[in-house]
Amino acid sequence: MKNDALLQVENLEISTITKEKKVPLIKGASFHIHKGEIVALVGESGCGKSLTAHALVGLLEKNCEVTGGAIYYKNKRLDDRNKKDFQRIRGREVGLLIQESLNGLNPLHTVKKHIKRTLKKHRDIPKDKKHIYELLQSVGFKDPGYILSSYPFELSGGMRQRVLLSLMLSLKPSLLIADEPTTALDTINKEKVMQLLKKLQKQYGLTVLLISHDQESVARIADRVIRMKKGGKISVCS
Numbered sequence: 001m002k003n004d005a006l007l008q009v010e011n012l013e014i015s016t017i018t019k020e021k022k023v024p025l026i027k028g029a030s031f032h033i034h035k036g037e038i039v040a041l042v043g044e045s046g047c048g049k050s051l052t053a054h055a056l057v058g059l060l061e062k063n064c065e066v067t068g069g070a071i072y073y074k075n076k077r078l079d080d081r082n083k084k085d086f087q088r089i090r091g092r093e094v095g096l097l098i099q100e101s102l103n104g105l106n107p108l109h110t111v112k113k114h115i116k117r118t119l120k121k122h123r124d125i126p127k128d129k130k131h132i133y134e135l136l137q138s139v140g141f142k143d144p145g146y147i148l149s150s151y152p153f154e155l156s157g158g159m160r161q162r163v164l165l166s167l168m169l170s171l172k173p174s175l176l177i178a179d180e181p182t183t184a185l186d187t188i189n190k191e192k193v194m195q196l197l198k199k200l201q202k203q204y205g206l207t208v209l210l211i212s213h214d215q216e217s218v219a220r221i222a223d224r225v226i227r228m229k230k231g232g233k234i235s236v237c238s
């Protein structure tokens with residue numbers, strides 16, 4: 001394995017397991033990400049991008065398993081960890097931003113409550129007003145006070161997506177996996193979220209695995225684009 005990679009995926013195989021048999025869904029997926037890089041993983045619908053993303057954070061569905069290959073994160077095997085280990089790694093080390101996360105915003109809670117609840121889970125992260133304001137400013141909000149007092153339904157899709165991103169970033173993950181982070185957004189908001197990721201990469205050295213079926217939109221901000229073929233094989237696009 002390449003020792004200087006933050007994440008190294010080698011010959012990954014993910015299968016569905018039933019009582020009778022194991023059916024591979026992806027096979028032979030290999031790629032790596034260096035610290036501070038934005039790598040876009042593209043490929044047609046159903047090729048296995050989301051499965052890969054979920055395997056990286058230990059969130060495969062119950063009927064799926066990593067059945068071959070290896071995942072290394074900071075030079076340590078990741079795929080053989082137990083549930084508890086993954087809970088510790090998720091959020092603080094590796095953050096996963098998915099479309100469905102938007103549904104995770106509680107309509108009865110203000111943004112302030114969402115942020116406080118996220119921060120409360122981690123003792124060593126600053127929770128003062130200045131820090132929270134900076135966090136919201138870092139995702140492009142010019143009036144954090146207004147956003148903090150808002151409920152999710154009072155915000156646009158793009159704003160909610162940026163609130164989610166701020167929740168993820170508050171935990172300072174070493175690696176952010178963003179799976180189709182802009183699907184529900186219009187073109188202007190799509191571009192805003194993309195540019196924001198680029199800005200965060202430059203400012204904070206954020207490392208991002210950006211998953212999308214839309215190569216054109218992610219290629220603009222990615223340092224490298226890799227393509228997954230149906231069945232899992234990965235080739236380098238640029």
Ligand SMILES: Nc1ncnc2c1ncn2[C@@H]1O[C@H](COP(=O)(O)OP(=O)(O)OP(=O)(O)O)[C@@H](O)[C@H]1O
Pocket residue numbers: 016025043044045046047048049050051052061063064212213
């Ligand atoms: N829990 C599961 N059980 C059985 N098959 C699954 C499961 N999850 C995914 N698959 C299958 O694995 C393949 C890859 O799915 P995946 O969701 O990773 O595709 P994708 O590349 O992310 O597609 P999209 O761009 O549409 O999100 C698909 O054929 C899908 O039907």
